Amino acid sequence: MKFSVAIASAIEALFANLLRSFLTMLGIIIGVASVMTMMAMGEGAKARIDEQISALGASTLTLRPGSMRRGGRSMGAGAATPFTEADLDALAALPYAGAVSGQLNSSVTAVSGQTNWSTSLTGTDDAYFEIHDWHPVEGRIFTPREVRTGAAVAVIGKSIVENLFDGTDPLGQRIRVNNVPVSVIGVLEEKGQSSFGSDRDDVIIIPLTTARNRIIGAHRTTPKNVSRIEVMVADGYDLKEAQNELVEYMRDRRHIKAGGDDDFMVFNIADFVRARSATQATMGVLLAFMAAVALFVGGVGVMNIMLVSVTERTREIGLRMALGARGSDIMVQFLAEALVLCGTGGLIGVTLGFAGSWIAAKTGGWEMAISPQITLISLGAAVVVGLFFGYFPARRAARLNPIDALRYE
């Protein structure tokens, strides 16, 4: 019997008992849809991480005061002496430092006219924009001179424009940040959500000195303090080596004895994002496991209904054998039915997977990427399940004794 004929009659058999066929397929549908969603999620997360790493600067090292947890007891972040502007200058002189930026951060209330808005303030220098590859779409960023003199100027993110200026042109307008007036000189391009789900465009950026002297206030023992330093490693230097050298250099500067714990942290953004994404990876493994279980259960369902079908059609099988069907013909017929069941379930599952991925991407904030390979793998999984779980019932049908089968009531 030709395979195409077997498939055609399998489709007929599927339609002959539509409700049962659908219920049987349900497990496969769910399984395939979850395989697909899971893989789309994994791909999406990977794409997102790559994008974030490149957006944050793959070659950026971030320094924060506080101790790394290394064995024993660790001190809380911030307990250690903060960095200073002197550190910035010293670091900038290092050969592997392409650009160095210092930052102070605070939560503030910004007021414009009658509108007020709680947002975050970053006090920094002009190098910040270079390191973050973040450019103004309107106006300009502040100059080194404005940073030095502590000018009352601000560069704002897109969300500030929307919430404080209701979308009207903010250039030249004044904002009072914790009652300190600054004038808007630039609007930054949109960055969207961070991997934490926070709005990266909801920020007011002003010169470091302005922030320290007029809004946040200096550290009580360390004037000219900086809470965070970012170093962009210059082209041609290895990030890991630069990180190690930087740690040694800072230990030296901060007079830490050999064997003593660091009282600061140096991490690179790539490590940081990867650690974050480990959560997503765990989630992915969990989903993969669930998808496998769903497919397995679906397959058992298919096997069950195929066994029922073989029993119900024992006489038909006997008849076909009497008419000259070989064991292999019967085998092909029932395998074809299992395949059609699982294949159809697979197609529906893929469709649902597309829809599910799209909804998850829209509402859940998950990144989704569906590629042709994912679709093929999902369908392939359904076909493999069909063959695997269809084999046993098909073999049972093929091995029936024709006389007993013909007499079966």
Place this chain on the structure above:
Amino acid sequence: MGQAPIIEARQVTKVYTMGDQKVHALRGIDLEIAPGEFTAIMGPSGSGKSTLMNLIGALDQPTSGDMRIEGHSLSTMRPDDLADLRNRTLGFVFQQFNLLPRANALQNVKLPLRYARHEHIDADARARECLELVGLGERMDHRPAQLSGGQQQRVAIARALAGKPHIILADEPTGALDTKTSADIMELLVSLNASGITIILVTHEPEVAEFAQRQIHFRDGLIESDERRAS
């Protein structure tokens, strides 16, 4: 005996094991059926006639002895060869018709042609031809449920004919039909026999057996009588 027999049994026995009990269904049968014969096999139930039918139908193997169909010894054939033998040489007609309920008459008749391996036949044309032959040319697209018992048995006969068999095995073909319809079906079988097909009929109705040229009576696994009617 001018012609080689189309069916030949030599000391054929068949023993079934039921639990720890052995049932001797056939106790050493010698039988020859010539091509073109119309033979009725009769006997009470348990006499061994169904067992012989299964052997002639290449659905079963003898416990001992030699069973040959067209010179091929069943015990030397592999299952696939037996399937091909059933497909090409034999046509089955059953008491309960055994039609596929979801398929129409034409599809039912085409069924054995699906399993035909060696010939290239136009299955559709052949099935139509067979249905015309049994007088159902007008009802090819009817399903079994839309046909009378006699019509269903005609579809079954057309199906048996589709593969151009040399032998038709009819197991109580009139058992589920009324007297008038039975006679029609038997006349159809007679006309097929006249066209050269060997027919073997199992029945317990003497008036049905009257249509055959030769009557073989079974009792307790042995042939009790074997009579040829002068035609």
